[in-house]
Amino acid sequence: MEPTFRASMNWLHTWTGVVLGGLLFAIFWMGTLSVFDREIDRWMAPATRLVVPDDSLPAEKFRPAIEAAAAAGATMWTIVFPEERQPVYRENYRSKDGFVLRFLDPVTGAALPDPGTLAGTRFIFPFHYSLNLRVWDIGYWLVGIAGMAMLVLCVSGVVIHRKIFTEFFTFRAEKKPRRLILDLHNVTGVLGLPFHFMISLSGLIIFFSIYFPSVWQLPFDGKRELFNRETWGNYSRPKADQAAPLASLDDMVAEARRLWAGEEPFYMRVTNPGDAAAVVQIGRSYRDVVTMRVETLFFDAPSGTLLSRFETAPVVTAQRFISGLHFIQFQHWTLRWIYFALGLVGCVLIATGYLFWLESRRRKHTQLGLRGVSIVDGLTIGSVTGIIAATLSFFVANRLLPADATVLGAGRASLEMWVFYLVWLATFAHAWMRPHRAWIEQCWAIAALAVAAVVLNGITTGDHLGRSLLDSRLQAVGGMDLLLLIGAAVAALTALKLEYRKPDPVRARQHA
Amino acid sequence: MRQQSLRIVLRLLAAIGGGYAVAAGLAALTAVILFVTGGLPRSEAVILASMLAFIFYLALLLWAFAERSLLRLCSMLVAAGVVSWGAAIGLMRLVGGS
Structure with a gap:
């Protein structure tokens, strides 16, 4: 729109930054804190400052909880197993009276008192990707707009600053504030560029089905159930409306470990508990790999026989790898700190962008009364x-x-x-x-x-x-x-x- | 001045709204082609195309602000939108829906 490509990109960079910088800062700040969301949980919920014992509890320990959930009318009961950063069991189901979420002691399996806080994983982390605005997915869309804006800012920023290599080594701390702010903006921008581009793009890719729904709706004729089944292997079968007891949960967990070469389960879910057509679903842990793999086993609950075994296809696995790069759910403390530091670098980048805009216009705006x-x-x-x-x-x-x-x-x-x-x-x-x-x-x-x-x-x-x-x-x-x-x-x-x-x-x- | 603000509003609409529609259309077309020609299973084609959609949108956004002629921008976007969506929906119909 301007006479040259570079001038157009300058215009785009300036206006995108000024209009969306505030939103971007909020997302970057909360994202940076989310790197340590579970550590924040420990700080904010003192009753969960616990240690996971070496031997996990037998799965049979949860049989009474499943029966209680079934009696309360739950059609789905889920438990997430503890790990180093989250040393409690998380049990949840939806009963007739609403959603129930409980944290259980890793040693005894007893329910811990309600922490009375949403802390890191339930306030800060969802704020990062949804601004906690759930109505019509408004929050997701605003974050999506900010994510696209960040990609636009990365590319247009590179176009404006052609002397990338020189600017990598330029920081004139002794110069005037305006020059110093621009140097700081450039240094953080260039230093963090690969990370900022990757983190924004991967963040968008995680929610592809929200941001580009038409792409799956067209080939799947709008049938979400079908799309989820083919992509994520969601197995389901109708209720039999006939009561049947649950087979040994320990045997199913042992079978899962055997099939996964000794690797641990991540969660266990019982669908239609107490019913003759109940299904026990066990998901594989991904704490040692970047890919947030979707490897799921489905057992016939009354007999304990394996009904279905799902692993994602190559392209879906690639999407899960990209998601894993963003979520860093794997255990790696050095990388975790690097993510935290680069997140802060992003915050500095956005803040200095604003400051540069302000300092370069302050004099003119004051003179003109703008x-x-x-x-x-x-x-x-x-x-x-x-x-x-x-x-x-x-x-x-x-x-x-x-x-x-x-x-x-x-x-x-x-x-x-x-x-x-x-x-x-x-x-x-x-x-x-x-x-x-x-x-x-x-x-x-x-x-x-x-x-x-x-x-x-x-x-x-x-x-x-x-x-x-x-x-x-x-x-x-x-x-x-x-x-x-x-x-x-x-x-x-x-x-x-x-x-x-x-x-x-x-x-x-x-x-x- | 008034005309200039109108041109900026039009360009924003074309870039953000039009660019989104074209990116979604191109991605849908990519998914359908990969699927219909048997290149990939349906869910694989959808995921690959969905990931590419963000790159398409990024390129379209940058181009929308670099293109000097507003008229050319709008007409190209409309043409690309009609062609990509038309071809994607047409191909799906051809193979008999889902």
């Missing part, structure tokens, strides 16, 4: 420091709310979320009301909240750093406390630096 800069200023502050402060408030609220807290009918877990959303909204209001102080004040708020979270964790659970760093059971808790303290230090240093920087005449005039 409002663009002050609007984007507030948007940036709320999107960057605001969501960080809101997340930390979520952690602090988690340690302060009593177990039986209710306000206006909302339970503890909902109250934590309300704290998050209200604080986030408040940071935008604060940013537009006190533009010249907002960065500094929100940095101080982040530092204070992070320290408060660490102190409160120590007081309310007794697992303070002196203890958690020495106990392998509390690794996740100690790690999170340490990161919170590092974050607090960075925020406090930033606040000090901003407080004592040389006064900028344009800024001063703008806010006069």
Whole structure:
């Protein structure tokens, strides 16, 4: 649309970034935290700070639970087995009274008390891919738009900056702030480019059936059931409406281990429990491979004989590999930290993009009396420091709310979320009301909240750093406390630096 | 000024909406061709084409903002949309639906 390709890409890069940067930052921030979602779970649900024993419980132990679920009218009962990062059994089914989710002790199999929090895996992680807006899949679509925008930004960014190799080594810390911000944007952009492109594309590919439904609907004549069966091997058969007892679950699990050369099951599901046509489904674990493989065994529940064995075909397996690159469900601590670091690099990239836009227009907009800069200023502050402060408030609220807290009918877990959303909204209001102080004040708020979270964790659970760093059971808790303290230090240093920087005449005039 | 904003709105609609429709059409056509010619089983063809759809959309988005003539952009998108969707649906009909 502009005279040259490069100018067009510049226009596209600028506008995509300014319009969608806030949304992108939220997704990157929550995605970065999701790398450690289960560690956040341990921190926020102290009753689950447990260790998985070497010997797993016999599957027969769950027979009473399955019978109870069947009596409650459940047509499907599922249990996910514990692993190092998630040391509890997760049992779920949908009864006549609604959805039931319980966490079970890995040693005794007894139900743990309701944690009263959605924590990492049920708030932060779904926020990352759905913004927790489930109506009409709006959240998924917004995240999809942001994902496509990130791909557009990656390509157009490369086109604008032709001197990629030089810019890899260019960081002029002694130069003016605007030059420094651009250098930081370029360095993080170039350094993180392969990761950012891969993570955005793989994120989109995970939800291909939501984003491009017509592609499967046309060849499958709109029959989702058929598509799922051919692709993911969903086996099902109608209910017999005749009661029949369940055969030995231990035998079925042993058979699964034998067929998978000793590898462990990941979950077990009973469909139509108690019925003569009930099916026991066992899925293979993928904790040692990148591919989130779909390898499933289906047993006839009354007899325990194998009905069907499913493994994905090559292209579907490739899709599961790409999904695995995004989800990193495999056990690899070094890579996990690299993902975390590159996620933060992405956050810096987006934030510096905004700052560069602001700094290069501040003078002109002030002279012409345009409002663009002050609007984007507030948007940036709320999107960057605001969501960080809101997340930390979520952690602090988690340690302060009593177990039986209710306000206006909302339970503890909902109250934590309300704290998050209200604080986030408040940071935008604060940013537009006190533009010249907002960065500094929100940095101080982040530092204070992070320290408060660490102190409160120590007081309310007794697992303070002196203890958690020495106990392998509390690794996740100690790690999170340490990161919170590092974050607090960075925020406090930033606040000090901003407080004592040389006064900028344009800024001063703008806010006069 | 007014005309310029109208042109930008039109271009955004063409790029985001039109680009999406064409990307979906090209992907559907890819899936149907792979499946109908017996190159791949149906579910495999669908997944491969679905993954390619994002690349098609990315290329179309970039092109939509680089193309200087708005008229040419819109007419190419309409043509590509009609051809890809027409061919995909036609081929499915030819082999007798599902």
